[in-house]
Amino acid sequence: MEHLVQHAVTTIHERYGEALSLDDLARTAMVSKYHFLRQFTRVTGVTPGRFLNAVRLQEAKRLLRTTPLTVADIAVRVGYSSAGSFTRRFTEAVALSPTGYRALSRTPRTPRTAVPAPAGGTARPARCGAVGGVLHPGDGAGPPVCVGAFAGPLVQGAPVCLADAGRSGRFHLPRVPEGTWYLHALAHPAVRARGRDTATLLATAGPLEVRGGAAHRVDLTLCAPDWTRPPVLSALADPGPHPLAA
Template sequence: MENAVERAVEYLWKHYDRPLSLTEVAESVRLSRFYFARLFRDTTGITPGRFLAAIRIHHAKRLLIDTSMRITDVSVSVGYNSLGSFSNCFTSSVGLSPGRFRRLSQIDGIELPGALPAPHGPSGAVAGTISLPEGHGNARVYLGAFRTQTVKHPAAAAVIVDVPGGRPACYRLPHVPEGTWIVHAVAVADGAGLDARRPHAPLVGMHPSVTVTAGGVTSAAVRLRRRRPIDPPVLLALPDLVPPPAPAPLTGCPAVTARQAPAAWQEDRRGLALAAPRPGLS
């Protein structure tokens, strides 16, 4: 039945700019409304409505970067009737207002995420390894702890990790508030071997249901993979995740926050990685 969900997702991508009902999308794949809603959520992790909202914000990000359209026109183009609703949804998902997102991405660049303030309540850490799929070279990875199945604002804690091709890298995610989190990873990797000259490949990965206790360190391995059509778009504003030519050897876990990052990282702010292209365009 995953094929039915893939066809439904394709339908959402094709018709995102107009009002869509659950019944219409379910009928497009010849399933009952209630069965379809349950199947879609079980397969993608989110409801059809949330997936549609993510697609709209993803397209809005592209329009803000690639065109000079007014924000009001962008709002209408991606299916919103109210500029206020669009701005609120965009800001809560991306972490920046539409106007600020456009300015930073076109002029200054989205900076690497800085060290987050320590939580006021009890907190712990998450640590483990990040591994790349076969056939990929060096990668730069944004890894964070989230409440949601989608990579959207805010992350409770985040780090940037450089992962060398051919072997896993360690990471440590400190100052994660006590509770249950989803560890998401978004990466851009070089090719390797015969594919060494191919364009940078966007990768994603996650470790669900990570329980963090006060003062403890929870282990969570993250395996990166290529995006699937049924993966929701990445909404959080991210910096350019350009893989380094060769990750510098580090003592211990090579997990580095922006505050500790080499100066070259801080200078490389040429835009942002839209790591969630439309299915079929990656």
């Protein structure tokens, strides 16, 4: 069944601008839509709809960085019938509006030296736990590396807590709010291909149940995501300055 899911993922990458439905994707896999939905979610960790949305927004990020197209034109190109719906989805997933992301992408790229502040303003939760460990860089990773606690298994939106691992590979998140979180580490290859996007290196652990006063140790190893992983959408995945910098 995995090869049928891979075929569906290829279809999503090739036809993201079309009005693809669950029925359409199940038809490409030649199975019932209910069986397809179960198997796709088992293999990729997300529903076909969420995978499709991630691919659309990743292409929108590329168009915002590299073309002068308007936000409305980009929304249509990546399969949205409403610019308002596109802007809302983009802002939730990237942690920046489309226009804000375009402006950020035109800021001169400089190494990030500040650790981003936790999302959600200055208020501190009453009870927090701590998460720390060692990040193993894998092949080709170059600093800086950031490690954050996110709400879900996809690297989308803003983290509730973030730290730099840097060259040492050690990271410490001292004030992670109580709750269930996924730990995501992000890095970029030390050498990037000129004029092309290069896949973010990624490590993920979770779900982690964080309770007040408790400490977790998690060791992570970075690697390039395979075809089963939806694109990384958070603005933290892009090199250079980002909206959460302290």
